[in-house]
Amino acid sequence: MASTTLVTLNPAAPGFEVADQGVCRPEHCFHAFDALYCALTDSEPIPHKFQDDKYPLFVTWSTRSSRPGRASRLRGCIGNFQAMPLREGIAEYALTSAFEDSRFNKIERWELENLECDVSLLTNYEDVSSYLDWTIGVHGIYISFPYPTSSSDSLAPSPLSSSTSIPTRRTLKHTFTATYLPQIAPEQGWDKLETIDSAIRKAGWNGRITEDLRRSIKLRRYQSAKCSVSWEEYVLWRKDNGGEV
Incomplete structure (x- = not known):
């Protein structure tokens, strides 16, 4: 039979409204x-x-x-x-x-x-103040962050990156974005930090992932x-x- 299912939502999670099945x-x-x-x-x-x-x-x-x-x-x-x-x-x-x-x-x-x-x-949809303010199995996440400029470590190319050039004015204005639907983290067995770091890579950032970079993320959660x-x-x-x- 065809199935209609809500993606692993948690009705008991405080402050969250469960989407109508x-x-x-x-x-x-x-x-x-x-x-x-x-x-x-x-x-x-x-x-x-x-x-x-x-x-x-x-x-x-x-x-x-x-x-x-x-x-x-x-x-x-x-x-x-x-x-x-x-x-x-x-x-x-x-x-x-x-x-x-x-x-x-x-x-x-x-x-x-x-x-x-x-x-x-x-x-x-809800905009939140922290990159950790979401619940695995309840929320999907949409992240955006600017080209990291808060430390020299963030600006250093990744050993895995093919680029060795320093940031240009154009790249400094670039905004990285990525999303994961609610079911992705549970399916992959990721915790919050692993999900965030994977989303950063998915967005196209190949440099070092620092705590400053994570804190620069604007995160919108959704169900x-x-x-x-x-x-x-x-x-x-x-x-x-x-x-x-």
Whole structure:
């Protein structure tokens, strides 16, 4: 059966409002799958029936492992932090994450039967004063920080970096940004500091990570309602709604 799940939220966490589990529905994932299927096969899309509310959202594609018990493998994940109508936004990012995630090749038609789709709708944004003011399994994080200039250590190139040049006026004005959805830290087994440092690397900083750098971070925490469906569930839905596969 198609599942609607909230991403490992903790209702007992003080001061945090749990996102409505009804916010994200299987129909949202079916709409994403339909956008991809029709793009790859030139088929006619099934008319959507869900409300066209506005949310920031992410669409994630995963490939199921052929070995029982193995976790699915990420195949593409892109989203938008600006609230947008769900009908347009889900369809757009279903294709963007399938075809334009620079970490992966474009998804091809032969891969469809092994795909799973997750849609995450982001809620409850809060700006916080400390990079540690969030809860693993409850919050996603969005970090931003300027080019570090607080110490000579921060300005030194990393031994792993290919760049040996000193910072320029242009790089000093650069702002680094990155995000992790709420499920990422628990899935990876990271604590808060490991998550923050990984996000710093994800943002593109290759130099030394100092405590001054961490404290320069502006962090926005958010929550996520998540829904997941498989290819088989999508096929049943499409046939039940008069489509062919």
